[in-house]
Amino acid sequence: MHGVKSHGESEERLPQWCLVVLCKYEPILQWTRGCDNMLYQALVEVLIPDVLRPIPSALTQAIRNFAKSLESWLTSAMMNIPEEMVRIKVVCAGAFAQTLRRYTSLNHLAQAARAVLQNTAQINQMLSDLNRVDFNNVQEQASWVCRCEDAVVQRLEQDFKQTLQQHNSLEQWAAWLDAVVSQVLKPYQHSPDAFPKAAKLFLLRWSFYSSMVIRDLTLRSAASFGSFHLIRLLYDEYMYYLVEHRVALAKGESPIAVMGEFASVGRGHNSLDHDKDEEEDDDEESDEECGEMTMPTNSAALGEREDSLEPPVKLTRTDPRGLFNTTHT
Numbered sequence: 001m002h003g004v005k006s007h008g009e010s011e012e013r014l015p016q017w018c019l020v021v022l023c024k025y026e027p028i029l030q031w032t033r034g035c036d037n038m039l040y041q042a043l044v045e046v047l048i049p050d051v052l053r054p055i056p057s058a059l060t061q062a063i064r065n066f067a068k069s070l071e072s073w074l075t076s077a078m079m080n081i082p083e084e085m086v087r088i089k090v091v092c093a094g095a096f097a098q099t100l101r102r103y104t105s106l107n108h109l110a111q112a113a114r115a116v117l118q119n120t121a122q123i124n125q126m127l128s129d130l131n132r133v134d135f136n137n138v139q140e141q142a143s144w145v146c147r148c149e150d151a152v153v154q155r156l157e158q159d160f161k162q163t164l165q166q167h168n169s170l171e172q173w174a175a176w177l178d179a180v181v182s183q184v185l186k187p188y189q190h191s192p193d194a195f196p197k198a199a200k201l202f203l204l205r206w207s208f209y210s211s212m213v214i215r216d217l218t219l220r221s222a223a224s225f226g227s228f229h230l231i232r233l234l235y236d237e238y239m240y241y242l243v244e245h246r247v248a249l250a251k252g253e254s255p256i257a258v259m260g261e262f263a264s265v266g267r268g269h270n271s272l273d274h275d276k277d278e279e280e281d282d283d284e285e286s287d288e289e290c291g292e293m294t295m296p297t298n299s300a301a302l303g304e305r306e307d308s309l310e311p312p313v314k315l316t317r318t319d320p321r322g323l324f325n326t327t328h329t
Contacts, residue, residue: 023085033088033260040096041254048103051241052110052174060104067097067104095260106241109234114170116227126231127164129222138212146205153209156180177235181242195250199243206239 022028047063048055074093078086116122139153163176181202188198210232217225248255 020080020082023082029084029088032085033092034257036089036092037095037254037257037260040092040099041256044096044099044103044256047100048107051103051106051238052170053107054111055104055107060107063100063104067100070097092256092260095256099256099259102237102240106234106237109230109237110170113230113234116230117168117170117173120167122224122227123164123167126224126227127161129217129220129224129228130161130164132220132222133213133216135213138209138216142209142212146208148205148209152184173235174238177238178242181239181246185243185246189250192250196247199247203239203243207236210236 070093071090074089075086078089135153135157139150142148143150143153159176159180163173166172168176184202185195185199188195214225214228214232217228222228244255244258248258251258253261
């Protein structure tokens with residue numbers, strides 16, 4: 001009886017037809033998105049306050065089960081609600097669920113990698129195998145795709161080896177990765193439009209270079225390949241985490257809001273049947289962005305476009321931007 005009475009009172013205060021109308025009103029939709037993002041961001045910070053700190057396995061599993069079911073629960077609870085409102089709510093919840101899954105996976109990798117980083121014998125073997133990697137060859141192949149300055153790559157290589165040699169803890173490695181992100185994105189920190197593009201391009205380049213190093217280790221049948229593979233997975237995930245927060249800070253939004261924005265765009269693209277011309281336009285825009293973004297120590301190399309896309313045969317490492325400077329007349 002109490003439930004019926006409460007429902008009746010709610011109906012008198014805000015009739016259902018009126019609620020339906022409000023759920024189609026754009027300011028209400030935007031307000032709902034903002035509120036949901038604030039709520040979900042607060043929940044993430046409560047559930048996983050530190051992605052590197054150990055979390056009990058039971059809690060991790062409970063969080064992942066919750067994330068897996070959240071969207072279906074929400075969809076079922078929003079029967080007879082306008083599609084516009086449902087879409088907003090589901091996108092926000094989806095970004096929240098994805099964040100929980102990513103952060104719990106990152107935490108799991110962190111604990112596995114912590115054991116490796118605390119093992120002196122494994123670290124020594126990793127350092128020995130890494131010193132056999134032909135980084136000159138890696139740079140020659142990767143620079144054609146990534147167009148990063150040699151000085152930047154060489155410094156990252158040296159810093160990585162030095163940090164490994166010092167037998168640093170997981171937290172010290174995290175601080176080094178944070179410093180790398182800060183260094184690379186510093187030229188764009190006062191450009192809100194260029195910053196997200198530069199951040200995403202950096203992630204792609206980091207992943208490509210990492211793949212090339214792992215490839216070299218694989219071909220050499222490195223004894224520490226398993227350790228490197230685990231470390232690589234962790235560092236890729238943690239780089240994504242750092243860049244995600246940097247982009248959110250640059251945009252003045254929460255990480256959940258940023259992820260929700262891209263999730264919304266992705267859902268929109270999946271629901272449309274793109275024709276060939278649209279795909280070509282997207283490819284051209286992507287190529288243009290890649291041509292404009294570099295990974296320099298300064299911003300002077302920004303904006304260079306090269307005419308030739310043929311891979312170089314052999315280039316000296318003393319010319320930081322000589323890969324595409326040849327012009328054909």
